[in-house]
Amino acid sequence: MERIIMHLDMNAFFASVEQQSNPELQGKPIAVIGAAKRTIITTASYEARACGVKTGMNVWEARQHCPELILVVGNNRKYTWTSAQIMQLMLQFTPLVEVFSIDEAFLDLSGSLALYGSAEQIAALLKAAIRERFGLTCSIGIAPNKLLAKLASEMQKPDGLTVISAGKKAAILEQLPVKDLCGVGSKTARQLSLLGISTCGELGRFPLEILRRRFGIVGANLSRMGRGEDDSPVTPSAADDRVKSVGHSMTLETDISERREILRFLLQLSEMVGRRARRYNVGGRCITLSIRYADFDTWVGKQETLDRPVNQSGDIYRAAVAILDSLELQQPVRLLGIRLSSLQYGEKQLPLFAQERKQVQLVGAMDEVNDRFGDFAITYGSLLQGGTQTGMGSRVISPAWRPAGISNVDVG
Amino acid sequence: MPTRIQENIRVAVIHGPGRSLRPVWFDWKSRKHTVTAISYHWQQKSGEKLLLHYAVSTGSALYELVYSVTEQLWMLESVDAEKY
Numbered sequence: 494m495e496r497i498i499m500h501l502d503m504n505a506f507f508a509s510v511e512q513q514s515n516p517e518l519q520g521k522p523i524a525v526i527g528a529a530k531r532t533i534i535t536t537a538s539y540e541a542r543a544c545g546v547k548t549g550m551n552v553w554e555a556r557q558h559c560p561e562l563i564l565v566v567g568n569n570r571k572y573t574w575t576s577a578q579i580m581q582l583m584l585q586f587t588p589l590v591e592v593f594s595i596d597e598a599f600l601d602l603s604g605s606l607a608l609y610g611s612a613e614q615i616a617a618l619l620k621a622a623i624r625e626r627f628g629l630t631c632s633i634g635i636a637p638n639k640l641l642a643k644l645a646s647e648m649q650k651p652d653g654l655t656v657i658s659a660g661k662k663a664a665i666l667e668q669l670p671v672k673d674l675c676g677v678g679s680k681t682a683r684q685l686s687l688l689g690i691s692t693c694g695e696l697g698r699f700p701l702e703i704l705r706r707r708f709g710i711v712g713a714n715l716s717r718m719g720r721g722e723d724d725s726p727v728t729p730s731a732a733d734d735r736v737k738s739v740g741h742s743m744t745l746e747t748d749i750s751e752r753r754e755i756l757r758f759l760l761q762l763s764e765m766v767g768r769r770a771r772r773y774n775v776g777g778r779c780i781t782l783s784i785r786y787a788d789f790d791t792w793v794g795k796q797e798t799l800d801r802p803v804n805q806s807g808d809i810y811r812a813a814v815a816i817l818d819s820l821e822l823q824q825p826v827r828l829l830g831i832r833l834s835s836l837q838y839g840e841k842q843l844p845l846f847a848q849e850r851k852q853v854q855l856v857g858a859m860d861e862v863n864d865r866f867g868d869f870a871i872t873y874g875s876l877l878q879g880g881t882q883t884g885m886g887s888r889v890i891s892p893a894w895r896p897a898g899i900s901n902v903d904v905g
Numbered sequence: 906m907p908t909r910i911q912e913n914i915r916v917a918v919i920h921g922p923g924r925s926l927r928p929v930w931f932d933w934k935s936r937k938h939t940v941t942a943i944s945y946h947w948q949q950k951s952g953e954k955l956l957l958h959y960a961v962s963t964g965s966a967l968y969e970l971v972y973s974v975t976e977q978l979w980m981l982e983s984v985d986a987e988k989y
Contacts, residue, residue: 510945513944513945514944514945514960515944515960515967515985516942516944516962517967566906570947570949570958571945571947571958574947574948574949575947627945863952864952864953865952865953866951866952866953866954867951867952867954868952870952
């Protein structure tokens with residue numbers, strides 16, 4: 494039986510939510526930025542995009558394209574709540590909803606057509622519900638698989654509905670640039686162009702052996718993608734809840750180079766990672782520290798494997814500091830990140846020695862207080878000193894954010 | 906840019922239908938502000954506390970009102986009069 498897959502992509506999501514929240518912004522070029530002191534555009538409205546403003550631009554560059562651009566500081570809680578509500582609306586049509594990011598999801602509608610008639614009918618109902626409840630628009634793609642559904646939703650923006658049927662797929666892919674396929678980045682596209690491949694049609698016909706030699710196991714995938722084949726299932730979050738790592742990163746409001754300040758942020762990140770790991774009863778043996786310098790182009794990432802899985806914030810912090818001490822920082826720091834991986838689930842063992850046992854009980858008591866009164870209601874004294882940066886906790890919605898489960902992060 | 910206020914205020918609200926709340930007017934700075942439109946609504950959990958946020962317009966400014974369901978308190982979170 495041919496599958497019917499839908500991809501739904503919210504249009505300029507953060508900017509559209511802000512335009513709905515403040516009617517004065519409707520019809521105007523606006524850009525959402527992360528914080529008042531940072532200057533990178535997170536999302537731009539369609540009015541701003543028409544002037545050439547793009548995600549990732551700095552404000553100075555954006556203003557060169559659009560002098561009348563209005564900047565709005567983003568409100569992550571508003572976006573995560575709206576996203577979770579929209580995902581709930583999708584679940585009314587099928588239980589097979591895979592949240593792809595905060596503003597994108599795949600739905601497997603193969604079993605829903607008997608109830609609703611057609612995928613186009615479901616698309617119309619979803620669009621109407623989202624528009625009525627939130628005033629927002631979305632673009633929808635319908636196709637026999639996820640690859641083509643995602644491609645279809647990109648074809649008409651904003652507020653589009655595009656269907657790629659099995660019969661039309663070859664004609665659409667023949668002249669389509671390979672870089673338009675989800676999963677083909679600019680690096681892969683460059684490597685393909687060295688082989689004389691620029692369109693999906695060419696990619697699908699290209700000898701498989703050469704692709705395998707050049708790209709390894711990915712070569713066969715690329716060949717299938719060129720022909721528009723993709724048998725990956727739509728995986729609802731609940732079935733995919735066993736994540737491989739728990740991590741947090743934060744872009745700092747100002748670049749920092751003082752060790753004392755860096756340690757303060759590492760402790761905060763360790764608490765965020767540790768708390769999430771403890772909440773879902775996982776421990777990890779591998780700690781990774783990531784640092785991005787002020788030029789934003791240079792990354793340092795180093796990991797340390799411990800002799801046992803940990804989830805206590807103190808253990809994570811000590812490992813992160815040990816990694817930091819093994820590095821020589823080249824520039825002031827703009828971003829810090831800590832990740833816990835090599836996870837073991839169901840990790841809960843009371844330590845043998847009284848001192849360590851007290852420590853675990855103390856952290857458990859802190860967790861209970863924070864569960865009741867909110868994150869960082871009770872925390873380490875050193876995090877409260879010299880607080881020139883804004884509030885504690887996650888300020889960025891990561892691509893791995895999900896509306897529920899261990900991948901759900903309460904963002905400020 | 907909105908200005909943060911974070912003051913507890915008095916709000917007149919219509920409850921219902923169902924569990925919905927609709928702020929109608931509020932007192933702030935010894936003045937009654939009549940809500941002409943609710944442009945957006947969202948919720949937030951802070952620990953066990955459930956907070957209901959309302960972006961409301963009075964025609965002359967945009968306000969963010971927050972109702973703490975747990976504490977049964979209304980707060981004026983921010984005001985944005987810049988673009989009006």
